[in-house]
Amino acid sequence: MVRPDNRGTTKVALSFPSPPLGYERLDTAAQKTILSHVFTGAGWEMPRILAAMAGSEDFYLELLGQIRLPRWSSGRVALVGDAGYCASPISGMGTSVALVGAYVLAGELARHDDHRTAFAAYEAVMRPYVTRAQKLPPGAPRGGSPRTRRGIKFQHAVIRLATSPAARRITGPMFSSPASAIELPDYSDLTVTGAG
Numbered sequence: 375m376v377r378p379d380n381r382g383t384t385k386v387a388l389s390f391p392s393p394p395l396g397y398e399r400l401d402t403a404a405q406k407t408i409l410s411h412v413f414t415g416a417g418w419e420m421p422r423i424l425a426a427m428a429g430s431e432d433f434y435l436e437l438l439g440q441i442r443l444p445r446w447s448s449g450r451v452a453l454v455g456d457a458g459y460c461a462s463p464i465s466g467m468g469t470s471v472a473l474v475g476a477y478v479l480a481g482e483l484a485r486h487d488d489h490r491t492a493f494a495a496y497e498a499v500m501r502p503y504v505t506r507a508q509k510l511p512p513g514a515p516r517g518g519s520p521r522t523r524r525g526i527k528f529q530h531a532v533i534r535l536a537t538s539p540a541a542r543r544i545t546g547p548m549f550s551s552p553a554s555a556i557e558l559p560d561y562s563d564l565t566v567t568g569a570g
Contacts (some may be wrong), residue, residue: 376419386423388409388412388413388423389519390412390413391419391519394437394439397435398435402433403421404432405433406427406465407436409424409435410427410428438463438464440460440461441460442458442459443459444460445497446458446459446493447496447498452479452493454476454479455471455472456468456472459475459500459504459508461504462508462510465507465508465510467507469506470501471500471504471506474503474556474558475500477561478500478558478560479492479496479559480562481564482495482496483496484561484564489509499556499559502556503556523554
């Protein structure tokens with residue numbers, strides 16, 4: 375993905391499917407070498423992109439994944455956002471689940487005298503929302519990285535079809551964002567007390 379910004383620079387995102395290999399723990403030079411190896415010969419603007427990447431100081435590599443834990447608290451510690459339930463950048467839901475999670479956790483802590491009860495209520499409210507947010511679109515992530523010209527053509531055809539007005543009416547509910555798929559609890563009746 376190549377995207378120009380408003381400051382005269384172009385941002386590039388490269389992705390490729392692989393099992394977890396620990397690349398995100400390597401130093402930047404090793405990461406750039408791996409990406410160069412993976413994308414050399416890919417055609418299009420890739421030689422120019424790889425050359426620019428080699429000299430770029432604005433570089434970041436990460437493993438795209440999800441965090442799925444059986445519980446989000448232990449003792450007096452509770453997890454919120456990516457630490458507890460990263461939905462994956464592919465989902466487009468990271469900020470939504472983090473903000474909603476912080477809101478619900480704070481509300482439940484204010485509502486209950488005991489942190490264990492508050493954590494259980496937080497998880498009861500959030501778990502269905504997080505489960506839906508972590509459900510990736512059909513074919514993701516594998517379908518986002520075709521490896522052949524035929525696969526790329528097929529992907530483009532599917533995107534064209536999926537974005538046509540007729541198809542959007544039919545498939546819209548399948549691909550709609552789950553960001554608003556939660557009824558937020560109303561904590562407005564709670565008052566905050568403490569040292570001020």
